[in-house]
Each structure stands twice: as structure tokens, then as C-alpha cells.
Amino acid sequence: MNIGDVASRTGLPAKTIRYYEDIGLVKPLRSENGYRRFRDSDLHKLSFLGRARSLGFSIEDCRTLVALYEDHSRASADVKRIARQNLEKIEEKIAELQTMHDTLSHLVSACHGDDRPDCPILSDLAKAAG
Amino acid sequence: MNIGDVASRTGLPAKTIRYYEDIGLVKPLRSENGYRRFRDSDLHKLSFLGRARSLGFSIEDCRTLVALYEDHSRASADVKRIARQNLEKIEEKIAELQTMHDTLSHLVSACHGDDRPDCPILSDLAKAAG
DNA sequence: ATAAGGATTCCATTGACTGGAAGGTCAAGG
DNA sequence: CCTTGACCTTCCAGTCAATGGAATCCTTAT
Structure with a gap:
């Protein structure tokens, strides 16, 4: 092929x-x-x-998984461990994104979004600079 | 400083x-x-x-936001539009990750994770290969 | 013969940094 | 005066996982 x-x-x-x-x-x-x-x-x-x-x-995970896949004597525990670690990483990413989302959607709904310059989104981003 | x-x-x-x-x-x-x-x-x-x-x-978003931040005559609508787009991107990422998470956690719970080589995670990954 | 479509290699670029080497500057301690 | 150590500088290379593009070669059909 x-x-x-x-x-x-x-x-x-x-x-x-x-x-x-x-x-x-x-x-x-x-x-x-x-x-x-x-x-x-x-x-x-x-x-x-x-x-x-x-x-x-990740690619490195994949390298390991392929090796495990091709090794017919490997223990399923090894595969499960890698999968679990990846699952945790995914959960962390989701949590992070959720926090971002909450903050940002709050800001978006607070912004009147018209022709006036006054904008809570920018005010908030600037706030930490206080 | x-x-x-x-x-x-x-x-x-x-x-x-x-x-x-x-x-x-x-x-x-x-x-x-x-x-x-x-x-x-x-x-x-x-x-x-x-x-x-x-x-x-993104950095390019930031460039725009900084410009808007420094332009005191800008309309808040411009800022809101960028924030909304970003919010949508975040929502998409969360949905993707959630799908990954569901699939993977299903596989992890199906895998007995012991010394035996039999592993549903690898079987499933191999599945699509026909 | 020629044109289209697929294949090859090689090099550069992406995004957003991060690491490290080689060296200049500054303040404190002996 | 000398040294030590912390801090600063520039520049080049590397990260991750591809992706884009140029130049060229091969195959198949018309």
C-alpha cells in the first residue's frame, strides 16, 4: 500500500x-x-x-503504548497506569478551562457591548495591575 | 525597575x-x-x-486587547466580540476533552489492571484498525 | 507526447515560550 | 583591591507535533 x-x-x-x-x-x-x-x-x-x-x-505515551501493544506478555496494569495518568491530565485541563470559562463568561455578560468605551472586561484585566 | x-x-x-x-x-x-x-x-x-x-x-488576541486597552475611544463591543470568540473556543476545547475523558475513563474502568496481558484499553485502541 | 496526480526529499515555520552558554554589571565582604 | 554571587545581557538551539512549500521524480491515462 x-x-x-x-x-x-x-x-x-x-x-x-x-x-x-x-x-x-x-x-x-x-x-x-x-x-x-x-x-x-x-x-x-x-x-x-x-x-x-x-x-x-502524547507521542511518547504512544511509543510506550505501541511497545506494550506489541509485547504480548505485558501486564494490563502497565497500560492502565499510563491511561490513568493521562486521564488525570485531562481532568486538570478541563478544570483549568472551566475556571477560565467561568471568569470570562462572567465578564462577557457584565460588558454592555455597545459604542461606549467603558468595558468591564478590560477593567478586570487591568485590575491585577493595580 | x-x-x-x-x-x-x-x-x-x-x-x-x-x-x-x-x-x-x-x-x-x-x-x-x-x-x-x-x-x-x-x-x-x-x-x-x-x-x-x-x-x-492568544498572543495575537493580546496584541489586540492591549491596543484596545490603550485606545480610550474604543467601543466595548469590540472587546466583547473578542472575548466571546475566545469563550467559544474554550467551550469547544472543554467538549473535546470531555469526550476524551468519557472514552478513556470507560476503558480504564474496564481494564482489570493486573499481571495478565489481556487489556481492553489496547484492544479498543486496536479496534479501529480492523 | 504530455498532463495530471501522486510520490520523494529537504528546509523552514508555527506558538509561546524555555534552556543554556558566554559574558557584562553591581553591591557586599575580606 | 579582589572576589564572590546575584543579577543582567545577547544569541542560539530546542521544545511538541506537526504543517507548508519548493523542487524533483514516478506512474498512469489520454
Whole structure:
């Protein structure tokens, strides 16, 4: 399979797939014309990577996950630990964003939003500078 | 005021303040010895920037906000529009993260997490690969 | 023959910093 | 006067995870 097929089947841009080869996440063969030739196992791995990335796992996490995925004797506890850590990171990010959201939406609703220069949003941003 | 004072007063790392000067967000004076000399107005602006950044405004947003902040004839509607757009971005990010979180926490709770190799997390990540 | 569409490599850029090296300046202590 | 240490300077490189673009090569169809 050429890179274009893999791209459309996995949903990953060809550029990204080349990048993943660059950093050693996937190692496709080469045809005589120099084109990358992807096996089914490469396709599987790339789909795996796409899903893991979309779940917020970092590239380094993915490297570990792929290794665990390919190691049939690994303990599920190892996988679970990585997933839990990632879950915590996600929870922290959500909490942060929620705080931002609350503050900002409060400010937005307080701002009359007309032609006058008076604006509580800017006043508040300036406040800490007091 | 030297950069160290500004850093401790605003909570921004000195490196970041230099970077902000680099990209033209702030323009401190220079003392004879070459040190940056910050006025009160620079301190205010940097605090403003710190707060805006922590509320998720991009540097380009900040550039606009600072300009609006310094333009005493601007309409509050302009500020409100930017804030609203940012609010929408935040809401989208939260929704994305929430989806990730739900999927992942489902997987984590399904994984027995012991010494056995069988792991629903990896099975699920592999699933999309067919 | 030629044109389109896909593939290749390589280099640069993004955003928002952060790290580190090499060196200049300043105040205190001996 | 010398040294130590804290603070400041510039400049270059690296981070993360791609993404953009240029120049060139290969394949297939007309």
C-alpha cells in the first residue's frame, strides 16, 4: 500500500505519517521506486496511533503504548497506569478551562457591548495591575 | 525597575518578559548599563498580559486587547466580540476533552489492571484498525 | 507526447515560550 | 583591591507535533 491509501484509510495526513516514520513510530518497507510500502501491520499501528493521539496521549505515551501493544506478555496494569495518568491530565485541563470559562463568561455578560468605551472586561484585566 | 522586580511582581518569568519585548508587546526603556528599565505602565501592561494569557487569549488576541486597552475611544463591543470568540473556543476545547475523558475513563474502568496481558484499553485502541 | 496526480526529499515555520552558554554589571565582604 | 554571587545581557538551539512549500521524480491515462 502506498502512503496515499494509508492516509485515506487511517485519516492521518500523509505528512503526519512521514513524520511518524521520521521519529521511528512506524517503519514501512520501500518499493523499488523508492515509495513507502505499508504492510497491514503498519496500517493497524497507524490507526492505533491516530486513536491514541485523539485521546490525548502524547507521542511518547504512544511509543510506550505501541511497545506494550506489541509485547504480548505485558501486564494490563502497565497500560492502565499510563491511561490513568493521562486521564488525570485531562481532568486538570478541563478544570483549568472551566475556571477560565467561568471568569470570562462572567465578564462577557457584565460588558454592555455597545459604542461606549467603558468595558468591564478590560477593567478586570487591568485590575491585577493595580 | 529591573526585569527581576517586574518578574516577581507580575509572576511572569524574565525569559517571557524578554520574549514579549522581542515580539513588540512591551517596550521598556534602557538604563545606561544596558539593563531594561520598566516604567509603571510597562508593569501594568505585563500584568494585563499575564492575566489575559491565563484566560486563554492568544498572543495575537493580546496584541489586540492591549491596543484596545490603550485606545480610550474604543467601543466595548469590540472587546466583547473578542472575548466571546475566545469563550467559544474554550467551550469547544472543554467538549473535546470531555469526550476524551468519557472514552478513556470507560476503558480504564474496564481494564482489570493486573499481571495478565489481556487489556481492553489496547484492544479498543486496536479496534479501529480492523 | 504530455498532463495530471501522486510520490520523494529537504528546509523552514508555527506558538509561546524555555534552556543554556558566554559574558557584562553591581553591591557586599575580606 | 579582589572576589564572590546575584543579577543582567545577547544569541542560539530546542521544545511538541506537526504543517507548508519548493523542487524533483514516478506512474498512469489520454
